[in-house]
Amino acid sequence: MPLPDDMPDIVTRFAPSPTGQLHLGHAWSALQGYDLARSRPGGRLCLRIEDIDGGRSRPEYVAGIMADLRWLGLSWDGEPVIQSARTTVYRIALERLIDMDLAYPCFCSRADIAAQIAASASAPHGTEDGAPYPGTCRDILAAETEQRIASGEPHAWRLDVSRAKARCGPLHWWDHEAGERTAQIAADDIVLWRKDAPGSYHLCAVVDDGAMGITHIVRGQDLESATGVHRLLQALLDLPAPTYRHHRLLVGPDGRRLAKRDGGWTIAAMRTAGTNPAQLLVDLRAGRFPIGITLA
Ligand code: GLU
Numbered sequence: 012m013p014l015p016d017d018m019p020d021i022v023t024r025f026a027p028s029p030t031g032q033l034h035l036g037h038a039w040s041a042l043q044g045y046d047l048a049r050s051r052p053g054g055r056l057c058l059r060i061e062d063i064d065g066g067r068s069r070p071e072y073v074a075g076i077m078a079d080l081r082w083l084g085l086s087w088d089g090e091p092v093i094q095s096a097r098t099t100v101y102r103i104a105l106e107r108l109i110d111m112d113l114a115y116p117c118f119c120s121r122a123d124i125a126a127q128i129a130a131s132a133s134a135p136h137g138t139e140d141g142a143p144y145p146g147t148c149r150d151i152l153a154a155e156t157e158q159r160i161a162s163g164e165p166h167a168w169r170l171d172v173s174r175a176k177a178r179c180g181p182l183h184w185w186d187h188e189a190g191e192r193t194a195q196i197a198a199d200d201i202v203l204w205r206k207d208a209p210g211s212y213h214l215c216a217v218v219d220d221g222a223m224g225i226t227h228i229v230r231g232q233d234l235e236s237a238t239g240v241h242r243l244l245q246a247l248l249d250l251p252a253p254t255y256r257h258h259r260l261l262v263g264p265d266g267r268r269l270a271k272r273d274g275g276w277t278i279a280a281m282r283t284a285g286t287n288p289a290q291l292l293v294d295l296r297a298g299r300f301p302i303g304i305t306l307a
Contacts, residue, residue: 020053022226025080025087026216028061029072032277033079035304036231036261036269042295043258044229045085057223058087063094063101063210079278083288092223094215101210104218104248105168105203113175113247114203116156116166117148143199144169168204172196172240179246184238187227187256194239201240217241221250232257233268264303276304 023044027037048054060076062068073093080087108114119127128142149171151159160166182194202211210218220228220241235257245252260268269276281291294300 020055020226021048021051022055022057022224023048023229024057024059024220024223024225025085026059026061026219026230027076028064028067029069029076030064030067031072032075032279034269034276034278035281035301036276038079038083038085038278038291039261039295040229040231040258041080041083041085042292043256044227046296047227047229047256048088055088056085057089057225058091059219059223060091060093060095061212061215063098063212063215064208065095066207068095075279079282082282083278083292085292092219094210094219097215097219098209100222101204101215101218104214105210108170108203108247109168111178111247113171113178114168115149115151115171115200116160117144117169117200117202118159118164118166119144119147123147143197144201146200149200165206167202167206169200170203170240170244172198172200172243175243175247179243182239182242182246184242184252185254187254194242195236196239196243197236213237213240213244217244217248217250220253221245221248225253227254227256229256229258231260233260259306261300261304262307266307268307269304276301 025041025044027033027041045056048056058077058080060073062073077091105114124144124147127145127147131145148169176196182196183191184194186192201213203214205211219225235255238255238257242252244250262268263276282288298306300306
């Protein structure tokens with residue numbers, strides 16, 4: 012869709028998690044953010060390293076991401092934003108939601124949650140994201156919660172989604188191609204702060220998109236299901252609502268989307284194989300994918 016001339020400058024971001032090497036699907040995603048930013052004078056592409064999961068993120072993958080983007084010629088603007096350096100900011104956002112009485116501590120382990128879901132007669136069968144959290148810790152009395160926290164019991168923090176939705180009323184988001192969409196927010200109390208990591212993907216991404224002044228979020232269709240709850244967090248935290256573009260995903264010869272398991276499709280492997288990066292971008296823009304790769 013052509014952009015009107017009075018459109019403000021575009022700020023997009025590429026936000027990989029450094030848990031593996033970049034593959035062709037990442038290049039495809041970064042290229043679309045890059046091309047959208049470069050389509051406007053003053054447009055910017057930011058790089059954000061989503062390394063909040065200290066157990067899975069590796070510094071060598073951070074270096075690899077930057078080297079791969081440089082090799083591809085997909086330059087970013089400004090300093091990369093490194094999430095692991097921003098935990099204080101995420102904590103402030105969490106405290107704000109706690110003060111609004113919209114977040115509660117959750118002491119459940121993964122095994123507890125699986126057992127609670129299995130024991131529930133009305134349990135929905137697992138979706139791609141797993142079955143929703145059954146809300147076990149939502150109604151623990153404040154005195155017990157305080158005592159368990161004081162005794163050092165490990166806990167996550169969850170958003171009380173139904174209370175948050177009631178506070179905000181109906182929400183919408185703007186799709187770059189399709190226009191206004193109603194925010195669909197599942198009845199699932201998402202994690203805001205993990206037991207084992209400072210912040211969750213949802214909280215950190217929303218806080219950073221706001222702090223970085225992102226106007227256009229370009230990311231894969233696999234993340235479209237998160238957009239409703241991101242819109243909810245934006246409304247709760249008084250952050251502006253960006254425009255979204257959820258692009259189609261690349262799939263491999265087996266019909267499954269490219270993932271870090273597909274070692275052969277890494278950018279590093281293509282570099283080693285002598286691929287011409289400029290030609291690779293020309294081909295991707297023209298929809299000519301390497302043999303076997305298609306769009307789903
Ligand atoms: N870090 C996420 C990923 O690598 C992307 C998150 C986003 O674009 O919102 O899949």
